[in-house]
Amino acid sequence: MLGVMRATVLHEVRDIRLDTVDDPRLVLDTDAVVRAVASCICGSDLWPYRGENPFTQPVRIGHELVGIVEQVGSGVSTVQPGDFVIVPFAYSDNTCAVCERGVHTACLNGGYWGGDDRQGHFVDGLQGELVRVPFADGTLVKTPTTPDESLVPHLLTLADVFPTGHHAAMCAGVTTGSTVVVVGDGAVGLSAVLAAKRLGADRVVAMSRHADRQELARRFGADEIVAERGDEGAATVREIFDGIGADCVLECVGTNDSMKQALRSARPGGQIGYVGVPHGVQLNVPAMFGRNLGLKGGPAPVRAYLPELLQDVLDGVITPGDVFDLSLPLDQVAEGYRAMDERRAIKTLLTL
Amino acid sequence: MLGVMRATVLHEVRDIRLDTVDDPRLVLDTDAVVRAVASCICGSDLWPYRGENPFTQPVRIGHELVGIVEQVGSGVSTVQPGDFVIVPFAYSDNTCAVCERGVHTACLNGGYWGGDDRQGHFVDGLQGELVRVPFADGTLVKTPTTPDESLVPHLLTLADVFPTGHHAAMCAGVTTGSTVVVVGDGAVGLSAVLAAKRLGADRVVAMSRHADRQELARRFGADEIVAERGDEGAATVREIFDGIGADCVLECVGTNDSMKQALRSARPGGQIGYVGVPHGVQLNVPAMFGRNLGLKGGPAPVRAYLPELLQDVLDGVITPGDVFDLSLPLDQVAEGYRAMDERRAIKTLLTL
Numbered sequence: 001m002l003g004v005m006r007a008t009v010l011h012e013v014r015d016i017r018l019d020t021v022d023d024p025r026l027v028l029d030t031d032a033v034v035r036a037v038a039s040c041i042c043g044s045d046l047w048p049y050r051g052e053n054p055f056t057q058p059v060r061i062g063h064e065l066v067g068i069v070e071q072v073g074s075g076v077s078t079v080q081p082g083d084f085v086i087v088p089f090a091y092s093d094n095t096c097a098v099c100e101r102g103v104h105t106a107c108l109n110g111g112y113w114g115g116d117d118r119q120g121h122f123v124d125g126l127q128g129e130l131v132r133v134p135f136a137d138g139t140l141v142k143t144p145t146t147p148d149e150s151l152v153p154h155l156l157t158l159a160d161v162f163p164t165g166h167h168a169a170m171c172a173g174v175t176t177g178s179t180v181v182v183v184g185d186g187a188v189g190l191s192a193v194l195a196a197k198r199l200g201a202d203r204v205v206a207m208s209r210h211a212d213r214q215e216l217a218r219r220f221g222a223d224e225i226v227a228e229r230g231d232e233g234a235a236t237v238r239e240i241f242d243g244i245g246a247d248c249v250l251e252c253v254g255t256n257d258s259m260k261q262a263l264r265s266a267r268p269g270g271q272i273g274y275v276g277v278p279h280g281v282q283l284n285v286p287a288m289f290g291r292n293l294g295l296k297g298g299p300a301p302v303r304a305y306l307p308e309l310l311q312d313v314l315d316g317v318i319t320p321g322d323v324f325d326l327s328l329p330l331d332q333v334a335e336g337y338r339a340m341d342e343r344r345a346i347k348t349l350l351t352l
Numbered sequence: 353m354l355g356v357m358r359a360t361v362l363h364e365v366r367d368i369r370l371d372t373v374d375d376p377r378l379v380l381d382t383d384a385v386v387r388a389v390a391s392c393i394c395g396s397d398l399w400p401y402r403g404e405n406p407f408t409q410p411v412r413i414g415h416e417l418v419g420i421v422e423q424v425g426s427g428v429s430t431v432q433p434g435d436f437v438i439v440p441f442a443y444s445d446n447t448c449a450v451c452e453r454g455v456h457t458a459c460l461n462g463g464y465w466g467g468d469d470r471q472g473h474f475v476d477g478l479q480g481e482l483v484r485v486p487f488a489d490g491t492l493v494k495t496p497t498t499p500d501e502s503l504v505p506h507l508l509t510l511a512d513v514f515p516t517g518h519h520a521a522m523c524a525g526v527t528t529g530s531t532v533v534v535v536g537d538g539a540v541g542l543s544a545v546l547a548a549k550r551l552g553a554d555r556v557v558a559m560s561r562h563a564d565r566q567e568l569a570r571r572f573g574a575d576e577i578v579a580e581r582g583d584e585g586a587a588t589v590r591e592i593f594d595g596i597g598a599d600c601v602l603e604c605v606g607t608n609d610s611m612k613q614a615l616r617s618a619r620p621g622g623q624i625g626y627v628g629v630p631h632g633v634q635l636n637v638p639a640m641f642g643r644n645l646g647l648k649g650g651p652a653p654v655r656a657y658l659p660e661l662l663q664d665v666l667d668g669v670i671t672p673g674d675v676f677d678l679s680l681p682l683d684q685v686a687e688g689y690r691a692m693d694e695r696r697a698i699k700t701l702l703t704l
Contacts, residue, residue: 097594098620103644106620108596171646242449244460268450268458271648278637285633289626289650292455294523296623296646 007128008333011058013051014341016334021060024132027121029073032136034085036067038156039127040324041336041348042089043186044277049337052279060114062127063089064159066152069140076136084147085140086310087126087133088302089113089160094138105299110135126159127333127350141306143314153321153349154313157191158306161347162320164275165191165252166309167300169199172248172273176200179241181265182222184252185213187323187347188275190220192250194320197221198312201248205240207233207261213346216322229257234264245270251297256280266293273297324349359480360685363410365403366693368686373412376484379473381425384488386437388419390508391479392676393688393700394441395538396629401689404631412466414479415441416511418504421492428488436499437492438662439478439485440654441465441512446490457651461487478511479685479702493658495666505673505701506665509543510658513699514672516627517543517604518661519652521551524600524625528552531593533617534574536604537565539675539699540627542572544602546672549573550664553600557592559585559613565698568674581609586616597622603649608632618645625649676701 009019024033039062047053048061065087069079079085092099092107099107111117114125117134124131133139147155165188174180180201182192185208196204197220205224206217214225226236238245245267251259254276262272263284274297288295312318326345328336329352336348361371376385391414399405400413417439421431431437444451444459451459463469466477469486476483485491499507517540526532532553534544537560548556549572557576558569566577578588590597597619603611606628614624615636626649640647664670678697680688681704688700 097596101599101619101621103619103621106643244449247453267453267455269453269455269650269653274641278641281637283635283637285630285635289630291458292648292650292653294646294648296644296648298621298641298644301621301644 005129006330007125008061009058010048010055010061014049016049016337018331018333021128024124024130026071026073027132028134029075030135030137031073032069032076032079032133032140033071034065034067034087034131034133035070036065036129036131036352037084038152038352039065039330039350040156041127041340041350042160043188043340045337046341047277047279049341060125060128062125063113064156064161065126065131066156066159070130072136078137079140079142083142085142086155086158086306087131087140088306090299090302091123091134091139092303093135094303099138102301102304104301104303127330129330129352139303141303141310143310151313153324154319156349157320157323158302158309158313160300160302161187161323162191162195163302163305163309164188164300166195166305168192168250168252168273168275168297169195169248170273171275171296172250173271174199174201174248177202178248179246180204180248180250181237181246182206182250182252183258183262183265184276185210185217186252189250189252190216190323190346191320192252193217193222194220194318196250198318205237205246212325216346219322229261233261237265241267244268247271248273252276254278254281256282259283263288263293268292270294271296275300323347327351357481358682359476360413361410362400362407362413366401368401368689370683370685373480376476376482378423378425379484380471380486381427382487382489383425384421384428384431384485384492385423386417386419386439386483386485387422388417388481388483388704389436390504390704391417391702392508393479393692393702394512395540395692397689398693399629399631401693412477412480414477415465416508416513417478417483418508418511422482424488430489431492431494435494437494438507438510438658439483439492440658442651442654443475443486443491444655445487446655451490454653454656456653456655479682481682481704491655493655493662495662503665505676506671508701509672509675510654510661510665512652512654513539513675514543514547515654515657515661516540516652518547518657520544520602520604520625520627520649521547521600522625523627523648524602525623526551526553526600529554530600531598532556532600532602533589533598534558534602534604535610535614535617536628537562537569538604541602541604542568542675542698543672544604545569545574546572546670548602550670557589557598568698571674581613585613589617593619596620599623600625604628606630606633608634611635615640615645620644622646623648627652675699679703
């Protein structure tokens with residue numbers, strides 16, 4: 001079965017291709033093989049694509065997928081061939097001491113897609129036709145029935161981008177009546193707006209300078225848009241919120257500038273939830289201490305959040321798939337990356 | 353009334369004296385003047401005493417006091433001459449937008465003792481005989497009746513050290529059933545042990561290398577003592593807590609080493625509450641992010657916590673004053689500093 005399926009491979013900076021590669025197979029009896037229905041491109045895929053995360057050899061890429069189970073190992077009991085499943089951006093056993101506490105992205109046996117698992121067996125990236133899924137029982141969440149095609153984009157967001165926005169809101173402690181600022185108008189930031197409103201936020205300010213993203217932020221429930229950044233942006237946010245800033249700030253970028261913006265947007269005693277993978281973030285600890293600011297974030301434990309969020313998607317309560325503004329067949333994946341790199345697209349869906 | 357009362361003045365590094373200074377007087381109609389019954393020396397007073405916080409001229413010092421109201425301005429309504437009051441380590445109006453949210457140490461009109469207020473009027477340090485209290489209604493908390501002398505040490509801890517330990521526990525999210533590690537066996541760390549147990553923590557580990565402090569930690573409810581530090585300490589803590597670390601870590605020192613110890617003692621998804629004033633703390637943000645660690649801390653909003661904690665002291669539920677292991681008359685304040693500097697005392701009470 002060598003060289004049968006196609007998968008996305010990043011060869012060099014900005015040189016990404018759909019290559020023919022080995023088909024995945026069941027290696028351990030807890031594995032499943034899943035055939036892709038749709039995957040997508042994440043803002044964090046752009047870090048290696050742009051060379052900002054170095055890599056030394058061609059790498060498989062992608063970590064968001066919905067698909068149909070094709071094969072399961074003898075030890076798999078919760079999914080079976082034919083099931084429609086959501087594949088979170090990290091695999092996890094869902095049984096270890098860390099998963100028991102809901103932090104599946106730090107699973108003692110888990111890991112990320114596109115490299116070897118802890119036993120040295122290769123795990124595919126998720127921008128491809130097929131994927132070997134370790135700990136299928138722990139990792140995969142199936143839908144009750146095969147969903148209508150119109151739901152696919154919304155379900156696909158549950159693999160990463162929407163639960164990541166939700167995680168920002170949870171880490172920032174958003175609850176009924178909270179005042180909220182979202183820093184970052186990428187797909188995660190926009191998802192965070194939707195997540196904050198879903199959790200009952202009273203007033204949500206989205207910081208955005210782009211008309212199309214402002215429009216989507218409004219559609220997701222943002223009450224106000226602040227286009228300014230830096231000193232001016234912070235002053236505007238403080239003015240909106242009683243002259244002191246917001247209870248909760250959702251940092252959805254990961255740069256030092258965006259973190260600074262987030263810290264300055266919070267009121268004394270406020271809380272920053274951050275989900276942008278930090279690149280060069282330096283914290284002024286005495287300043288944070290002086291204002292009693294809290295900070296919490298990390299890779300979203302998608303698997304923990306999935307059952308609750310899935311229900312809202314199935315019930316039509318939320319339509320997080322509205323973040324996709326470009327849809328391409330998988331064989332045009334390179335154009336999908338270019339569109340996001342050049343900010344022509346917020347987020348690219350890849351169909352099969 | 354020049355040169356009548358006596359107050360502690362730090363003249364040079366390790367040169368601290370009880371000087372005769374101007375009596376305080378009512379300056380604004382929201383002021384009170386309070387006569388000291390007891391004050392004490394804080395670990396944070398040692399920073400300037402040791403020259404680790406620079407100062408350029410003699411400074412008044414001290415920020416923990418219980419006393420009797422002597423005079424009140426015409427605008428003061430909640431306390432009157434003769435009331436026994438607790439004076440928190442920060443003064444605050446208790447009415448601004450920040451105080452309304454319970455963050456009195458960032459009061460828009462408040463400040464700290466031993467310097468000018470925002471209107472340029474001098475505010476005494478609290479290691480003295482008398483003190484001008486700005487925003488008396490907002491700052492002072494009186495006891496229902498004049499307390500028995502035996503309660504004075506316990507009540508005095510409510511000015512700073514016990515609510516600060518409590519704040520560490522609150523910032524770390526300690527609740528019923530939490531697993532907890534306390535880093536630091538000074539008066540604040542020991543108070544944090546007591547606070548964590550009071551909030552319902554299941555198992556509390558105190559990190560301490562000193563027999564007398566270990567004993568007090570046990571008396572305050574610590575379930576286990578870990579004497580090791582660094583790699584060894586972190587490994588022991590992980591072993592105690594399911595191989596993954598504690599839910600909540602209370603950082604009560606403020607150095608880079610102690611913060612590192614705290615971060616390494618938390619389980620993935622765990623929360624660090626920090627109340628040691630940070631000196632040279634550098635955070636490894638990507639490492640914190642990878643483990644989904646949360647961090648929150650700052651100067652404890654004592655005024656917000658006081659009513660609840662006061663009741664427990666008056667009811668004899670807690671005896672936080674057990675942290676005092678040295679009691680001296682105010683005129684031996686220099687010896688009190690020496691004893692703490694040389695670690696001969698955990699915390700020094702000053703009587704009048």
